Amino acid sequence: MDTHSDTIRLRLLRLLADNPQLTQRELAQALGVSLGATHYSLRALIDKGLVKAENFRNSQNKRAYAYLLTPKGLTEKLRITRAFLARKQKECEAIQREIEVLKRELGEDVKTEPREPAQPRKPGR
């Protein structure tokens, strides 16, 4: 649980929990990845038994599935989300510390190349 693919799967679970009727293309757009990648990750979720594809064609749609979370999918979503947030929170704290360091570094850089200090006017262009 550290790769980009894991992140995609978690976001898929969270998306589908609220919108089971979403199309693979709509999911792809919402996730900002390609259709193929979405299909790939969705398939992994289905194979693991976390998601089930109900083949009900709603209203006038053609061949639409509803990707429903199974009970196992619901509990896994919760578990993975908790782990994800814990990890992200640590990461965020690290980022905050890093930003402080960077501010200091940039402060020194600013001395090297001042932004808009009180400069004596130089004539010409």
Place this chain on the structure above:
Amino acid sequence: MDTHSDTIRLRLLRLLADNPQLTQRELAQALGVSLGATHYSLRALIDKGLVKAENFRNSQNKRAYAYLLTPKGLTEKLRITRAFLARKQKECEAIQREIEVLKRELGEDVKTEPREPAQPRKPGR
């Protein structure tokens, strides 16, 4: 600039800026990735002209390179770092919001499955 590989490259730049004498194996350990991956990303940096491998063998070492940032590497390091932090900061804010949402969701879940509320005693099933 969104993949894991990009992150590795940035961390490489920041590591080498302060420690140009580090070995590929030491870099790998510091980054928590394999030697092959380190070599792969380092090669990308060299090909882009952001890092130059100085072949100076220090003291009693065998075949040590020093991986020095080029001027272009220095400015790129700054630019990429800025972009990275901006992106991460947005992500961190999103995570904080998400955590708030989760707290609320978990609160509702608690209602669904009460932990230890004052329940009227029901005679045993």
Place this chain on the structure above:
DNA sequence: CAGTACCGTTCAAACCCTGAACAACCAAAA
């Protein structure tokens, strides 16, 4: 019927990482 539009699925190519092996080099021991 043909045309259009949307759906899921598939596939080659590329990218990235791992783990393990390899080849070069140098220092100290035999």
Place this chain on the structure above:
DNA sequence: TTTTGGTTGTTCAGGGTTTGAACGGTACTG
């Protein structure tokens, strides 16, 4: 010197992941 051993960068097969483009199926419309 020769050999041994440790440290270096490099390469490679294999597997996982993503993209982009295609494909075939199904329904609505004319």
